[in-house]
Amino acid sequence: MRTGDSTKERILDNAERLFAERGFDGTSLRAITSAAGVNLAAVNYHFRSKNDLIQEVFSRRLAPINARRLALLDACENEAGNGVVSVERVVRAFVEPLLRPEGIAPAGRLPLQTLLGRMYAEPGRNVRKIFLGEMKEVARRFRDAFQRALPEVPPNEILWRLHFTIGAMAHTLAASWIIEMLSGGLCDTSDANGKIERLVAFAVAGIESPLPLRAHGRRARPSRPPGPRRALAKREDL
Amino acid sequence: MRTGDSTKERILDNAERLFAERGFDGTSLRAITSAAGVNLAAVNYHFRSKNDLIQEVFSRRLAPINARRLALLDACENEAGNGVVSVERVVRAFVEPLLRPEGIAPAGRLPLQTLLGRMYAEPGRNVRKIFLGEMKEVARRFRDAFQRALPEVPPNEILWRLHFTIGAMAHTLAASWIIEMLSGGLCDTSDANGKIERLVAFAVAGIESPLPLRAHGRRARPSRPPGPRRALAKREDL
Protein backbone atom coordinates (compact mmCIF):
# COMPACT_ATOMS: atom_id res chain seq x y z
CA MET A 1 0.00 0.00 0.00
CA ARG A 2 1.24 3.43 -0.85
CA THR A 3 1.11 5.99 1.90
CA GLY A 4 1.93 9.19 0.11
CA ASP A 5 -1.38 9.76 -1.61
CA SER A 6 -4.67 10.81 -0.20
CA THR A 7 -7.18 8.40 1.22
CA LYS A 8 -9.32 8.66 -1.87
CA GLU A 9 -6.44 7.81 -4.18
CA ARG A 10 -5.24 4.96 -2.00
CA ILE A 11 -8.70 3.43 -2.16
CA LEU A 12 -8.87 3.84 -5.93
CA ASP A 13 -5.42 2.35 -6.51
CA ASN A 14 -6.01 -0.71 -4.38
CA ALA A 15 -9.53 -1.19 -5.67
CA GLU A 16 -8.22 -1.13 -9.21
CA ARG A 17 -5.61 -3.73 -8.42
CA LEU A 18 -7.89 -6.02 -6.45
CA PHE A 19 -10.76 -5.74 -8.91
CA ALA A 20 -8.36 -6.82 -11.63
CA GLU A 21 -7.14 -9.77 -9.58
CA ARG A 22 -10.41 -11.06 -8.17
CA GLY A 23 -13.26 -9.35 -9.99
CA PHE A 24 -15.86 -7.01 -8.58
CA ASP A 25 -18.04 -9.42 -6.67
CA GLY A 26 -14.96 -11.28 -5.53
CA THR A 27 -13.43 -8.22 -3.89
CA SER A 28 -14.90 -7.00 -0.62
CA LEU A 29 -14.68 -3.46 0.61
CA ARG A 30 -12.83 -4.77 3.63
CA ALA A 31 -10.15 -6.25 1.40
CA ILE A 32 -9.75 -2.91 -0.35
CA THR A 33 -9.65 -0.76 2.76
CA SER A 34 -7.31 -3.00 4.66
CA ALA A 35 -4.95 -3.17 1.67
CA ALA A 36 -5.11 0.61 1.40
CA GLY A 37 -4.63 1.05 5.11
CA VAL A 38 -7.75 3.12 5.59
CA ASN A 39 -10.91 2.68 7.57
CA LEU A 40 -13.75 0.61 6.18
CA ALA A 41 -16.22 3.47 6.29
CA ALA A 42 -13.96 5.64 4.16
CA VAL A 43 -15.34 3.99 1.03
CA ASN A 44 -18.91 4.98 1.79
CA TYR A 45 -17.74 8.42 2.82
CA HIS A 46 -15.65 9.39 -0.22
CA PHE A 47 -17.74 7.36 -2.67
CA ARG A 48 -21.38 6.74 -2.12
CA SER A 49 -21.38 2.99 -2.45
CA LYS A 50 -19.43 0.10 -3.89
CA ASN A 51 -21.13 0.62 -7.23
CA ASP A 52 -20.03 4.23 -7.34
CA LEU A 53 -16.51 3.17 -6.43
CA ILE A 54 -16.46 0.78 -9.38
CA GLN A 55 -17.69 3.54 -11.63
CA GLU A 56 -14.97 5.89 -10.38
CA VAL A 57 -12.25 3.26 -10.80
CA PHE A 58 -13.20 2.94 -14.44
CA SER A 59 -13.81 6.53 -15.42
CA ARG A 60 -10.62 7.74 -13.75
CA ARG A 61 -8.62 5.81 -16.35
CA LEU A 62 -11.04 5.53 -19.23
CA ALA A 63 -11.62 9.25 -19.64
CA PRO A 64 -7.98 10.24 -20.32
CA ILE A 65 -7.42 7.15 -22.46
CA ASN A 66 -10.38 7.98 -24.66
CA ALA A 67 -9.29 11.61 -24.79
CA ARG A 68 -5.92 10.49 -26.12
CA ARG A 69 -7.57 8.21 -28.63
CA LEU A 70 -9.56 11.09 -30.03
CA ALA A 71 -6.53 13.39 -29.98
CA LEU A 72 -4.48 10.87 -31.95
CA LEU A 73 -7.28 10.45 -34.45
CA ASP A 74 -7.62 14.21 -34.77
CA ALA A 75 -3.90 14.49 -35.42
CA CYS A 76 -4.08 11.85 -38.14
CA GLU A 77 -6.99 13.53 -39.85
CA ASN A 78 -5.50 17.00 -39.65
CA GLU A 79 -2.22 15.75 -41.05
CA ALA A 80 -4.00 13.98 -43.89
CA GLY A 81 -5.94 17.09 -44.84
CA ASN A 82 -8.40 16.06 -47.50
CA GLY A 83 -6.67 12.72 -48.05
CA VAL A 84 -7.69 9.49 -46.38
CA VAL A 85 -6.15 8.23 -43.18
CA SER A 86 -4.93 4.66 -43.59
CA VAL A 87 -6.58 1.83 -41.70
CA GLU A 88 -3.32 1.16 -39.95
CA ARG A 89 -3.09 4.63 -38.49
CA VAL A 90 -6.69 4.50 -37.30
CA VAL A 91 -6.08 1.14 -35.67
CA ARG A 92 -2.99 2.52 -33.96
CA ALA A 93 -4.87 5.51 -32.61
CA PHE A 94 -7.47 3.14 -31.22
CA VAL A 95 -5.15 0.54 -29.75
CA GLU A 96 -2.08 2.34 -28.50
CA PRO A 97 -3.61 4.41 -25.68
CA LEU A 98 -4.83 1.18 -24.10
CA LEU A 99 -1.79 -0.99 -24.74
CA ARG A 100 0.68 1.69 -23.74
CA PRO A 101 -1.06 4.10 -21.33
CA GLU A 102 1.99 6.18 -20.51
CA GLY A 103 1.24 9.23 -18.43
CA ILE A 104 -2.20 7.91 -17.56
CA ALA A 105 -1.59 4.90 -15.38
CA PRO A 106 1.60 3.97 -13.51
CA ALA A 107 4.03 1.85 -15.52
CA GLY A 108 4.89 -1.77 -14.92
CA ARG A 109 2.41 -4.60 -14.81
CA LEU A 110 -0.82 -2.73 -15.18
CA PRO A 111 -3.88 -3.91 -13.32
CA LEU A 112 -5.73 -1.30 -15.33
CA GLN A 113 -5.23 -3.28 -18.51
CA THR A 114 -6.56 -6.49 -17.04
CA LEU A 115 -9.50 -4.58 -15.65
CA LEU A 116 -10.36 -2.76 -18.85
CA GLY A 117 -9.99 -5.92 -20.88
CA ARG A 118 -12.31 -7.73 -18.54
CA MET A 119 -14.85 -4.94 -18.59
CA TYR A 120 -16.09 -6.05 -21.98
CA ALA A 121 -17.13 -9.45 -20.71
CA GLU A 122 -18.39 -8.31 -17.33
CA PRO A 123 -22.09 -8.75 -16.66
CA GLY A 124 -24.27 -6.32 -14.81
CA ARG A 125 -25.91 -3.09 -15.72
CA ASN A 126 -23.38 -1.12 -13.74
CA VAL A 127 -20.37 -1.78 -15.92
CA ARG A 128 -22.36 -1.57 -19.12
CA LYS A 129 -23.70 1.86 -18.27
CA ILE A 130 -20.19 3.12 -17.59
CA PHE A 131 -18.93 1.64 -20.83
CA LEU A 132 -21.63 3.12 -22.99
CA GLY A 133 -21.26 6.53 -21.43
CA GLU A 134 -17.52 6.65 -21.96
CA MET A 135 -17.29 4.88 -25.30
CA LYS A 136 -20.19 6.10 -27.37
CA GLU A 137 -18.41 9.01 -28.98
CA VAL A 138 -15.17 7.11 -29.42
CA ALA A 139 -16.95 4.31 -31.23
CA ARG A 140 -18.71 6.78 -33.50
CA ARG A 141 -15.56 8.66 -34.41
CA PHE A 142 -13.54 5.56 -35.18
CA ARG A 143 -16.36 3.94 -37.10
CA ASP A 144 -16.50 7.02 -39.33
CA ALA A 145 -12.74 6.99 -39.74
CA PHE A 146 -12.74 3.36 -40.84
CA GLN A 147 -15.65 4.06 -43.14
CA ARG A 148 -13.70 6.83 -44.86
CA ALA A 149 -10.68 4.59 -45.26
CA LEU A 150 -12.79 1.77 -46.70
CA PRO A 151 -15.69 3.34 -48.60
CA GLU A 152 -16.59 0.13 -50.40
CA VAL A 153 -17.27 -1.77 -47.17
CA PRO A 154 -20.86 -1.43 -45.94
CA PRO A 155 -21.38 0.18 -42.51
CA ASN A 156 -22.49 -2.94 -40.72
CA GLU A 157 -19.42 -4.81 -41.91
CA ILE A 158 -17.25 -1.98 -40.63
CA LEU A 159 -18.88 -2.37 -37.24
CA TRP A 160 -18.36 -6.10 -37.20
CA ARG A 161 -14.68 -5.73 -37.94
CA LEU A 162 -14.29 -3.05 -35.33
CA HIS A 163 -16.01 -5.47 -32.98
CA PHE A 164 -13.53 -8.23 -33.76
CA THR A 165 -10.66 -5.81 -33.34
CA ILE A 166 -11.92 -4.81 -29.92
CA GLY A 167 -12.16 -8.49 -29.06
CA ALA A 168 -8.59 -9.23 -30.03
CA MET A 169 -7.46 -6.16 -28.09
CA ALA A 170 -9.49 -6.94 -24.99
CA HIS A 171 -8.24 -10.51 -25.01
CA THR A 172 -4.67 -9.28 -25.23
CA LEU A 173 -5.29 -6.99 -22.29
CA ALA A 174 -7.17 -9.33 -20.00
CA ALA A 175 -6.13 -12.84 -20.87
CA SER A 176 -2.42 -12.73 -21.54
CA TRP A 177 -2.09 -15.52 -19.00
CA ILE A 178 -3.49 -17.87 -21.62
CA ILE A 179 -0.80 -17.32 -24.19
CA GLU A 180 1.80 -17.46 -21.46
CA MET A 181 0.53 -20.85 -20.37
CA LEU A 182 0.03 -22.31 -23.81
CA SER A 183 3.25 -21.03 -25.29
CA GLY A 184 5.41 -22.17 -22.41
CA GLY A 185 7.41 -18.97 -22.37
CA LEU A 186 7.75 -18.77 -26.14
CA CYS A 187 5.73 -15.55 -26.33
CA ASP A 188 6.96 -12.52 -24.43
CA THR A 189 3.88 -10.80 -23.03
CA SER A 190 5.86 -8.08 -21.29
CA ASP A 191 6.99 -6.57 -24.58
CA ALA A 192 4.40 -3.85 -25.08
CA ASN A 193 5.77 -2.77 -28.44
CA GLY A 194 5.76 -6.28 -29.79
CA LYS A 195 2.20 -6.77 -28.63
CA ILE A 196 1.09 -3.57 -30.32
CA GLU A 197 2.82 -4.34 -33.61
CA ARG A 198 1.39 -7.83 -33.77
CA LEU A 199 -2.10 -6.74 -32.81
CA VAL A 200 -2.08 -3.88 -35.32
CA ALA A 201 -0.89 -6.13 -38.12
CA PHE A 202 -3.55 -8.69 -37.31
CA ALA A 203 -6.36 -6.17 -37.02
CA VAL A 204 -5.41 -4.23 -40.14
CA ALA A 205 -5.40 -7.39 -42.21
CA GLY A 206 -8.76 -8.40 -40.81
CA ILE A 207 -10.34 -4.99 -41.34
CA GLU A 208 -9.04 -4.74 -44.87
CA SER A 209 -10.02 -8.29 -45.77
CA PRO A 210 -12.23 -8.75 -48.84
CA LEU A 211 -15.93 -9.08 -48.30
CA PRO A 212 -17.39 -12.57 -48.54
CA LEU A 213 -19.37 -12.96 -51.70
CA ARG A 214 -22.60 -13.76 -49.89
CA ALA A 215 -22.55 -12.45 -46.36
CA HIS A 216 -25.97 -13.74 -45.42
CA GLY A 217 -26.19 -16.88 -47.52
CA ARG A 218 -25.23 -20.39 -46.65
CA ARG A 219 -21.68 -21.01 -45.64
CA ALA A 220 -19.07 -20.55 -48.30
CA ARG A 221 -17.36 -23.48 -49.90
CA PRO A 222 -15.19 -24.79 -47.09
CA SER A 223 -12.17 -25.43 -49.27
CA ARG A 224 -10.69 -22.37 -50.84
CA PRO A 225 -7.06 -22.36 -51.95
CA PRO A 226 -4.87 -20.45 -49.51
CA GLY A 227 -2.89 -17.36 -50.33
CA PRO A 228 -3.60 -13.64 -50.12
CA ARG A 229 -7.00 -12.38 -51.05
CA ARG A 230 -7.19 -10.31 -54.20
CA ALA A 231 -9.67 -7.48 -53.91
CA LEU A 232 -12.82 -6.34 -52.20
CA ALA A 233 -15.92 -8.02 -53.51
CA LYS A 234 -19.02 -6.04 -54.24
CA ARG A 235 -21.68 -6.37 -51.59
CA GLU A 236 -25.16 -7.39 -52.54
CA ASP A 237 -27.11 -6.60 -49.38
CA LEU A 238 -27.89 -3.37 -47.55
CA MET B 1 -37.43 -23.78 -14.82
CA ARG B 2 -37.81 -27.04 -16.64
CA THR B 3 -39.41 -29.88 -14.78
CA GLY B 4 -38.79 -32.84 -17.03
CA ASP B 5 -35.13 -33.37 -16.30
CA SER B 6 -33.42 -34.72 -13.26
CA THR B 7 -32.44 -32.60 -10.31
CA LYS B 8 -28.83 -32.65 -11.34
CA GLU B 9 -29.61 -31.43 -14.84
CA ARG B 10 -31.99 -28.76 -13.61
CA ILE B 11 -29.27 -27.41 -11.37
CA LEU B 12 -26.72 -27.44 -14.18
CA ASP B 13 -29.05 -25.74 -16.65
CA ASN B 14 -30.04 -22.94 -14.32
CA ALA B 15 -26.52 -22.52 -13.01
CA GLU B 16 -25.27 -22.16 -16.57
CA ARG B 17 -27.87 -19.51 -17.33
CA LEU B 18 -27.42 -17.54 -14.12
CA PHE B 19 -23.63 -17.71 -14.23
CA ALA B 20 -23.80 -16.26 -17.71
CA GLU B 21 -26.13 -13.47 -16.61
CA ARG B 22 -24.55 -12.49 -13.29
CA GLY B 23 -21.14 -14.11 -13.07
CA PHE B 24 -19.95 -16.72 -10.59
CA ASP B 25 -19.54 -14.63 -7.50
CA GLY B 26 -22.70 -12.75 -8.39
CA THR B 27 -24.81 -15.90 -8.43
CA SER B 28 -25.72 -17.52 -5.14
CA LEU B 29 -26.58 -21.15 -4.71
CA ARG B 30 -29.96 -20.04 -3.43
CA ALA B 31 -30.66 -18.23 -6.67
CA ILE B 32 -29.77 -21.34 -8.63
CA THR B 33 -31.75 -23.79 -6.55
CA SER B 34 -34.85 -21.62 -6.35
CA ALA B 35 -34.77 -21.05 -10.10
CA ALA B 36 -34.36 -24.77 -10.63
CA GLY B 37 -37.11 -25.58 -8.16
CA VAL B 38 -34.94 -27.82 -6.04
CA ASN B 39 -33.79 -27.72 -2.47
CA LEU B 40 -30.76 -25.69 -1.48
CA ALA B 41 -28.89 -28.67 -0.12
CA ALA B 42 -29.19 -30.49 -3.44
CA VAL B 43 -26.17 -28.63 -4.75
CA ASN B 44 -23.91 -29.85 -2.02
CA TYR B 45 -25.36 -33.32 -2.36
CA HIS B 46 -25.00 -33.84 -6.13
CA PHE B 47 -21.88 -31.73 -6.43
CA ARG B 48 -19.45 -31.34 -3.62
CA SER B 49 -19.33 -27.56 -3.47
CA LYS B 50 -19.96 -24.45 -5.52
CA ASN B 51 -16.51 -24.72 -7.04
CA ASP B 52 -17.21 -28.23 -8.20
CA LEU B 53 -20.52 -27.09 -9.64
CA ILE B 54 -18.74 -24.42 -11.67
CA GLN B 55 -16.30 -27.00 -12.92
CA GLU B 56 -19.12 -29.32 -13.92
CA VAL B 57 -21.03 -26.54 -15.69
CA PHE B 58 -17.99 -25.90 -17.85
CA SER B 59 -16.80 -29.38 -18.59
CA ARG B 60 -20.28 -30.63 -19.45
CA ARG B 61 -20.25 -28.35 -22.51
CA LEU B 62 -16.57 -27.89 -23.17
CA ALA B 63 -15.73 -31.56 -23.49
CA PRO B 64 -18.08 -32.33 -26.42
CA ILE B 65 -17.28 -29.01 -28.11
CA ASN B 66 -13.57 -29.72 -28.00
CA ALA B 67 -14.20 -33.26 -29.16
CA ARG B 68 -16.01 -31.89 -32.18
CA ARG B 69 -13.22 -29.44 -32.85
CA LEU B 70 -10.71 -32.24 -32.96
CA ALA B 71 -13.02 -34.39 -35.07
CA LEU B 72 -13.43 -31.62 -37.62
CA LEU B 73 -9.71 -31.05 -37.73
CA ASP B 74 -9.12 -34.76 -38.15
CA ALA B 75 -11.58 -34.84 -41.03
CA CYS B 76 -9.81 -31.96 -42.76
CA GLU B 77 -6.43 -33.55 -42.40
CA ASN B 78 -7.60 -36.96 -43.55
CA GLU B 79 -9.30 -35.42 -46.55
CA ALA B 80 -6.19 -33.45 -47.45
CA GLY B 81 -4.00 -36.51 -47.27
CA ASN B 82 -0.45 -35.35 -47.69
CA GLY B 83 -1.57 -31.89 -48.86
CA VAL B 84 -1.93 -28.89 -46.60
CA VAL B 85 -5.19 -27.90 -44.95
CA SER B 86 -6.00 -24.27 -45.66
CA VAL B 87 -5.99 -21.72 -42.87
CA GLU B 88 -9.66 -21.10 -43.48
CA ARG B 89 -10.63 -24.68 -42.86
CA VAL B 90 -8.59 -24.83 -39.68
CA VAL B 91 -10.20 -21.64 -38.45
CA ARG B 92 -13.63 -23.06 -39.22
CA ALA B 93 -12.91 -26.23 -37.32
CA PHE B 94 -11.85 -24.13 -34.36
CA VAL B 95 -14.67 -21.61 -34.42
CA GLU B 96 -17.78 -23.41 -35.58
CA PRO B 97 -18.30 -25.82 -32.68
CA LEU B 98 -18.46 -22.84 -30.35
CA LEU B 99 -20.49 -20.48 -32.52
CA ARG B 100 -22.95 -23.15 -33.61
CA PRO B 101 -23.03 -25.86 -30.90
CA GLU B 102 -25.86 -27.86 -32.43
CA GLY B 103 -26.46 -31.14 -30.69
CA ILE B 104 -24.39 -30.05 -27.71
CA ALA B 105 -26.35 -27.24 -26.13
CA PRO B 106 -30.02 -26.39 -26.63
CA ALA B 107 -30.72 -23.96 -29.47
CA GLY B 108 -31.88 -20.39 -29.16
CA ARG B 109 -30.14 -17.71 -27.19
CA LEU B 110 -27.35 -19.64 -25.63
CA PRO B 111 -26.16 -18.80 -22.13
CA LEU B 112 -23.38 -21.25 -22.81
CA GLN B 113 -21.82 -18.95 -25.34
CA THR B 114 -21.81 -15.97 -23.04
CA LEU B 115 -20.36 -18.13 -20.32
CA LEU B 116 -17.62 -19.64 -22.43
CA GLY B 117 -16.72 -16.29 -23.88
CA ARG B 118 -16.44 -14.82 -20.44
CA MET B 119 -14.36 -17.69 -19.17
CA TYR B 120 -11.30 -16.29 -20.88
CA ALA B 121 -11.42 -13.08 -18.87
CA GLU B 122 -12.52 -14.62 -15.60
CA PRO B 123 -10.09 -14.39 -12.71
CA GLY B 124 -9.51 -17.07 -10.16
CA ARG B 125 -7.55 -20.27 -10.15
CA ASN B 126 -10.68 -22.35 -10.44
CA VAL B 127 -11.67 -21.31 -13.96
CA ARG B 128 -8.10 -21.27 -15.19
CA LYS B 129 -7.48 -24.82 -14.05
CA ILE B 130 -10.59 -26.02 -15.86
CA PHE B 131 -9.57 -24.16 -18.97
CA LEU B 132 -6.07 -25.54 -19.10
CA GLY B 133 -7.23 -29.07 -18.50
CA GLU B 134 -9.79 -28.98 -21.27
CA MET B 135 -7.92 -26.86 -23.79
CA LYS B 136 -4.33 -27.95 -23.71
CA GLU B 137 -4.57 -30.62 -26.36
CA VAL B 138 -6.89 -28.55 -28.55
CA ALA B 139 -4.47 -25.66 -28.52
CA ARG B 140 -1.58 -27.92 -29.41
CA ARG B 141 -3.38 -29.59 -32.30
CA PHE B 142 -4.57 -26.34 -33.84
CA ARG B 143 -1.23 -24.65 -33.37
CA ASP B 144 0.39 -27.47 -35.31
CA ALA B 145 -2.27 -27.27 -38.00
CA PHE B 146 -1.70 -23.54 -38.47
CA GLN B 147 2.02 -24.12 -38.49
CA ARG B 148 1.70 -26.63 -41.32
CA ALA B 149 -0.47 -24.23 -43.31
CA LEU B 150 1.97 -21.37 -42.79
CA PRO B 151 5.46 -22.85 -42.60
CA GLU B 152 7.18 -19.47 -43.10
CA VAL B 153 5.61 -17.97 -39.97
CA PRO B 154 7.63 -18.57 -36.80
CA PRO B 155 5.93 -20.53 -34.01
CA ASN B 156 5.55 -17.66 -31.60
CA GLU B 157 3.84 -15.56 -34.26
CA ILE B 158 1.46 -18.43 -34.92
CA LEU B 159 0.57 -18.46 -31.25
CA TRP B 160 0.01 -14.72 -31.17
CA ARG B 161 -2.35 -14.88 -34.08
CA LEU B 162 -4.21 -17.80 -32.60
CA HIS B 163 -4.44 -15.71 -29.45
CA PHE B 164 -5.97 -12.79 -31.34
CA THR B 165 -8.39 -15.13 -33.07
CA ILE B 166 -9.51 -16.52 -29.74
CA GLY B 167 -10.00 -12.96 -28.55
CA ALA B 168 -12.20 -11.99 -31.47
CA MET B 169 -14.17 -15.21 -31.01
CA ALA B 170 -14.58 -14.84 -27.26
CA HIS B 171 -15.66 -11.24 -27.70
CA THR B 172 -18.24 -12.30 -30.25
CA LEU B 173 -19.51 -14.91 -27.82
CA ALA B 174 -19.60 -12.89 -24.63
CA ALA B 175 -20.00 -9.26 -25.59
CA SER B 176 -22.46 -9.18 -28.45
CA TRP B 177 -24.42 -6.66 -26.43
CA ILE B 178 -21.76 -4.10 -27.32
CA ILE B 179 -22.20 -4.29 -31.05
CA GLU B 180 -25.95 -4.34 -30.56
CA MET B 181 -25.79 -1.12 -28.56
CA LEU B 182 -23.28 0.66 -30.74
CA SER B 183 -24.80 -0.33 -34.05
CA GLY B 184 -28.33 0.58 -33.07
CA GLY B 185 -29.81 -2.52 -34.66
CA LEU B 186 -27.67 -2.32 -37.77
CA CYS B 187 -25.89 -5.57 -36.98
CA ASP B 188 -27.92 -8.74 -36.58
CA THR B 189 -26.34 -10.70 -33.75
CA SER B 190 -28.88 -13.50 -33.94
CA ASP B 191 -27.62 -14.62 -37.35
CA ALA B 192 -25.20 -17.36 -36.39
CA ASN B 193 -24.13 -18.06 -39.95
CA GLY B 194 -23.37 -14.41 -40.62
CA LYS B 195 -21.35 -14.19 -37.44
CA ILE B 196 -19.31 -17.23 -38.37
CA GLU B 197 -18.62 -16.07 -41.92
CA ARG B 198 -17.53 -12.62 -40.78
CA LEU B 199 -15.39 -13.95 -37.97
CA VAL B 200 -13.73 -16.53 -40.19
CA ALA B 201 -12.97 -13.95 -42.87
CA PHE B 202 -11.50 -11.58 -40.31
CA ALA B 203 -9.40 -14.23 -38.58
CA VAL B 204 -8.12 -15.81 -41.78
CA ALA B 205 -6.95 -12.44 -43.05
CA GLY B 206 -5.25 -11.71 -39.76
CA ILE B 207 -3.57 -15.09 -39.52
CA GLU B 208 -2.34 -14.94 -43.10
CA SER B 209 -1.15 -11.35 -42.81
CA PRO B 210 2.46 -10.63 -43.76
CA LEU B 211 5.00 -10.54 -40.99
CA PRO B 212 6.14 -7.10 -39.90
CA LEU B 213 9.64 -6.44 -41.11
CA ARG B 214 10.97 -5.92 -37.60
CA ALA B 215 8.80 -7.62 -35.05
CA HIS B 216 10.85 -6.56 -32.06
CA GLY B 217 12.20 -3.22 -33.22
CA ARG B 218 10.75 0.23 -32.83
CA ARG B 219 7.30 0.80 -34.19
CA ALA B 220 6.94 0.71 -37.95
CA ARG B 221 6.46 3.84 -40.00
CA PRO B 222 2.96 4.85 -39.03
CA SER B 223 1.92 5.88 -42.52
CA ARG B 224 1.83 3.08 -45.00
CA PRO B 225 -0.33 3.33 -48.11
CA PRO B 226 -3.50 1.26 -47.74
CA GLY B 227 -4.47 -1.66 -49.89
CA PRO B 228 -3.99 -5.41 -49.65
CA ARG B 229 -0.70 -6.73 -48.43
CA ARG B 230 1.41 -8.47 -51.00
CA ALA B 231 3.24 -11.41 -49.53
CA LEU B 232 4.74 -12.81 -46.39
CA ALA B 233 7.94 -11.06 -45.41
CA LYS B 234 10.93 -13.03 -44.33
CA ARG B 235 11.41 -13.07 -40.61
CA GLU B 236 14.71 -12.04 -39.15
CA ASP B 237 14.33 -13.12 -35.52
CA LEU B 238 14.04 -16.52 -33.90
Place this chain on the structure above:
DNA sequence: GTATGTATTAAACAAACGTATGAATAAAAC
Protein backbone atom coordinates in the same frame (compact mmCIF):
# COMPACT_ATOMS: atom_id res chain seq x y z
C1' DG C 1 -10.20 31.58 22.37
C1' DT C 2 -14.81 29.51 20.00
C1' DA C 3 -17.08 27.97 16.01
C1' DT C 4 -17.54 25.34 11.70
C1' DG C 5 -17.14 22.10 8.27
C1' DT C 6 -14.34 18.10 6.86
C1' DA C 7 -12.25 13.68 7.65
C1' DT C 8 -11.47 9.50 10.30
C1' DT C 9 -12.63 6.02 13.59
C1' DA C 10 -14.66 1.89 16.15
C1' DA C 11 -18.71 -0.47 16.49
C1' DA C 12 -22.91 -2.28 15.05
C1' DC C 13 -26.62 -3.48 11.74
C1' DA C 14 -29.54 -6.65 9.02
C1' DA C 15 -29.05 -9.46 5.18
C1' DA C 16 -26.97 -12.96 2.39
C1' DC C 17 -23.46 -16.20 1.83
C1' DG C 18 -21.63 -21.42 1.41
C1' DT C 19 -21.98 -25.39 3.96
C1' DA C 20 -23.53 -29.01 7.22
C1' DT C 21 -26.89 -31.82 9.80
C1' DG C 22 -30.46 -35.09 10.78
C1' DA C 23 -34.94 -36.37 9.82
C1' DA C 24 -38.26 -37.65 6.18
C1' DT C 25 -39.19 -39.77 1.82
C1' DA C 26 -38.62 -42.56 -2.29
C1' DA C 27 -36.57 -46.32 -4.72
C1' DA C 28 -34.31 -50.64 -5.09
C1' DA C 29 -32.59 -55.09 -3.37
C1' DC C 30 -33.39 -58.98 -1.01
Place this chain on the structure above:
DNA sequence: GTTTTATTCATACGTTTGTTTAATACATAC
Protein backbone atom coordinates in the same frame (compact mmCIF):
# COMPACT_ATOMS: atom_id res chain seq x y z
C1' DG D 1 -42.80 -58.28 3.60
C1' DT D 2 -38.09 -56.10 5.45
C1' DT D 3 -33.69 -53.99 4.75
C1' DT D 4 -30.73 -51.03 2.36
C1' DT D 5 -29.50 -47.34 -0.41
C1' DA D 6 -30.30 -42.97 -2.68
C1' DT D 7 -32.46 -38.66 -2.65
C1' DT D 8 -35.07 -34.69 -0.83
C1' DC D 9 -36.26 -31.68 2.81
C1' DA D 10 -36.49 -27.94 6.49
C1' DT D 11 -33.45 -25.88 9.37
C1' DA D 12 -29.52 -24.14 11.43
C1' DC D 13 -24.45 -22.82 11.74
C1' DG D 14 -20.72 -19.62 11.57
C1' DT D 15 -18.91 -16.04 8.30
C1' DT D 16 -18.82 -12.41 5.49
C1' DT D 17 -21.18 -8.98 3.00
C1' DG D 18 -22.39 -3.63 2.14
C1' DT D 19 -23.95 -0.01 4.71
C1' DT D 20 -24.95 3.01 8.70
C1' DT D 21 -24.33 5.43 13.00
C1' DA D 22 -22.49 8.23 16.54
C1' DA D 23 -18.42 9.75 18.42
C1' DT D 24 -13.91 11.67 17.73
C1' DA D 25 -9.94 14.24 15.62
C1' DC D 26 -8.48 17.88 12.80
C1' DA D 27 -8.24 21.37 10.27
C1' DT D 28 -9.27 26.44 8.92
C1' DA D 29 -12.24 30.71 9.82
C1' DC D 30 -13.83 33.98 12.76
